[in-house]
Amino acid sequence: MILPITIIGNSVLRKKAVEITKDYPDLKKLISDMFETMRKSEGVGLAAPQVGLAIRLFVVDASPMTDDENDTFTKTFIRAFINPKIVETFGDDVSYNEGCLSIPGLHEDVIRKDGVKIRYYDEDFNLKEETLTGATARVVQHEYDHLEGILFTDKLGLLKRKMIKNKLLNISKGKFSHNYKVKLA
Numbered sequence: 625m626i627l628p629i630t631i632i633g634n635s636v637l638r639k640k641a642v643e644i645t646k647d648y649p650d651l652k653k654l655i656s657d658m659f660e661t662m663r664k665s666e667g668v669g670l671a672a673p674q675v676g677l678a679i680r681l682f683v684v685d686a687s688p689m690t691d692d693e694n695d696t697f698t699k700t701f702i703r704a705f706i707n708p709k710i711v712e713t714f715g716d717d718v719s720y721n722e723g724c725l726s727i728p729g730l731h732e733d734v735i736r737k738d739g740v741k742i743r744y745y746d747e748d749f750n751l752k753e754e755t756l757t758g759a760t761a762r763v764v765q766h767e768y769d770h771l772e773g774i775l776f777t778d779k780l781g782l783l784k785r786k787m788i789k790n791k792l793l794n795i796s797k798g799k800f801s802h803n804y805k806v807k808l809a
Contacts, residue, residue, distance in 0.1 A: 625660065628807040629670075633809040637673050637726055671768075681704070682708070687699045710742050711753070714737060724776055725804070726770075727777065732780055
């Protein structure tokens with residue numbers, strides 16, 4: 625089932641998400657619905673707060689982020705992250721033009737570390753730990769931020785945030801173009 629995407633201005637995007645247990649109601653269906661919603665919306669990641677739930681869950685399908693036939697890791701990087709915890713970020717600071725389904729039509733250069741070590745439960749509640757670099761590390765950090773109530777625009781410099789303030793206000797009022805179901809504040 626396609627879920628509506630929560631748009632900037634909705635308070636759930638600013639809440640610190642809470643952990644869940646393996647008996648969270650209809651967890652497998654929620655994960656399936658989030659993957660379906662993400663793909664239909666042409667995203668590569670989707671966090672539970674983006675569908676109105678302040679729980680520590682996000683899904684990622686990084687396959688659209690590579691054109692390199694030899695990059696089989698990114699092409700097959702499809703995961704659900706339950707109760708994730710970033711153990712470490714490392715590497716160079718790398719700038720990349722990011723967007724977000726909750727802030728449609730806005731893309732800005734964001735600096736993030738090139739690597740991340742993350743511990744999480746998969747959809748069967750098996751504990752996992754992975755060290756990621758490049759595109760997968762970036763997507764995971766972006767989605768993890770959603771669980772902390774952080775949006776990519778928060779990572780911009782003060783001047784850039786002032787420059788896009790009116791754009792963000794217009795987006796929060798529904799003044800944007802989109803091709804997916806949305807939910808305003």
